[in-house]
Amino acid sequence: MSTLLRLATAGSVDDGKSTLVGRLLFDSKSVLADQLESVERVSRDRGLSGADLALLTDGLRAEREQGITIDVAYRYFATAKRTFILADCPGHVQYTRNTVTGASTADVVVLLIDARKGLLEQTRRHLAVASLLRVPNVVVAINKIDLVGYSHARYEELHDDIAAAARALGIESVTSIPVSALEGANVVERSAHTPWWEGPTLLSYLESVPADGSATSGSAAGGTALPTSEQPFRFPVQSVIRPQLAGGAEYRDYRGYAGRVASGTVRIGDPVTVLPSGTTTTVSGIDLLGASVSQIFAGQSATLRLTDELDVTRGDSIVSGELPVLTQDVQGTVAWLAEQPLRPGTRLLLKHTTRTTTAIVRNIGGILNLGSARLEPAEHLALNDIGSVTLRLASPIAADEYARNRSTGSFLLIDQASGATLAAGMVGNALTGAVHPETRPLNYAI
């Protein structure tokens, strides 16, 4: 049975991300003949000796002209073990928001560094983004290892650099793999030039890493190290389904709450709480897209029926287990993605699960210095800044800390006038770990 793994690439511009993705697609035989012909034709027209695999993913006119990736490209490939959705994210600093986008849904981030250049500011930034967004697993591909003579010593040196940068962010240990995307070394096929490398190839790592929301260590204390299905039950209500007469006489009185299980599991008969009202009831029926079932779990879209007739509407949550916090005051960490700066007093919209409410920025708690991984005082947040903020909301949200639940702990900040998405937000002070590394749960240990 094939399962799905979502991965995102990250790393600085020119570290070879698109080439690596092209190599993964090509060596896993996911590139079809007409796509390859097109790439070969364009490569020839440009006077290149071989096929430029980056052209497989750089699909926009401007990307091909400039030879850079501007926007996230999604690619699909499958092996006998897994199906992969790959978000190929641009490395240029002005496109950091795309890395945030790719990382937000990723089970794994593949962070590239150029073996000749080592850790760059963008590498640190992307490591911080992956850490903040609680991507369950991060693997560092030390690329262009052929250009440093497949040197074991250079690999070790870079691995130590990365480990130090990761420790500053509270990440206990990282996995790294020496690769050459251009030569195909240790991407899909093991390279004869790195006999000293005993670890997995990149593809075999991706085939075996957990894709259930947990980290490989499995021993991490709390946080998102738990598989999503083992967290408390959370079911944000998308809409109320009431066919009245349209569904036939049999369903005249049908009333179901449509949504997708954000985490946990629920069975018929389970006691549940409806938030924000706080009313309790039990689950009387579960319809899995037309089929009656006794249980559903994280990731499934379904319709719940409740024993009591309650006032439940879009934006409410049906939950069980340890309750989320119902609050109008949110302390959060945001990745600011807009040109205009974020200042205290700004009015915005906040979208959390299926609820959108007005928010006002009370306070900016600080900005993350990527070099030192410390929080520093700040008056405002500018494009690509990561900082901590306090928000006051017009109506309460039922939120979990992002560190405990990536779905019910995340929010968007939206411009009221243009509707633009301004920030990726995470409930709770995710930056605490950056300031006091020892308090940070270990989510990346291998």
Place this chain on the structure above:
Amino acid sequence: MTHSASSPPQPADLPGTIVENRERQLPLLDALEAEAVHIIREVVAEFERPAMLFSGGKDSVVMAHLAAKAFWPAPIPFPLLHVDTGHNFPEVLDYRDTAVERLGVRLEVARVQDYIDDGRLAERADGTRNPLQTQPLLDAIAEHRFDALFGGGRRDEEKARAKERVLSLRDEFGQWDPRNQRPELWDLYNGRHRPGEHVRAFPLSNWTELDVWRYIEREAIELPELYYAHYRDVVERDGMLLAVGPFIAPRESETITNRLVRYRTVGDMSCTGAVESEAKDVAAVIAEVAATRITERGATRADDRLSEAAMEDRKKEGYF
């Protein structure tokens, strides 16, 4: 459709394999289905006047099937919109009308032919009408004041589509600006837009051609017959097999042959090619698609062969 508005729910439990799965991970098709349903429900909840593009092609058929499941036991709460090039395969039009009746939805049709008849659009030299669909589409959106339009586009189809968001904003001219797309974070879809703007929603973004076929098999979804191998009079042109009929006549150097073919995509008859195939049922098609070395658009769409960025250029103008 196995789950139409009138069929009662079948008591069933989750397959044991899922419950016993230690990782509690949804199998691929279940994960894709759950994601698509979530997207469809979000759009219906957040927009005032959504509609779904429906051509009778396999992707739009799967999308409508998902919509029926998403709102069961209520009917699909929005109309379907077909942009009719006037060069349709007759069996696909028949299929479209039957499907619309079975789903109990309203169908709106925007006709390219009307635009050609009254001179608002001119026939192209190459005879293809695919690029001509943009204006009737945008006019229909304005006329019906649709603020969200579901499309069956998949990111694996084409490299410009690979860059597109699940919820993709169109400006007041219907244009897509690939360099200025909103970040799409977690599963929080932001559909806010200014008056005059609208949003295209792609619930099948993460599906591949093979996923679509496996889902069609699993759900026993009926398709127009031309998706399966049948004998047809064709001419070979630019490496494609085009059906001889009212819109395609053999040119001087071409000869008509009767071959066993099927269609991988269904669009405008004048620019959609057939492929030679012996796949007469879903299982055979799945085996064929799994083994193919050519993408479906590369094999069958003349309009995408115009240039490296043909799809991007059409999309920027407001195409699907």
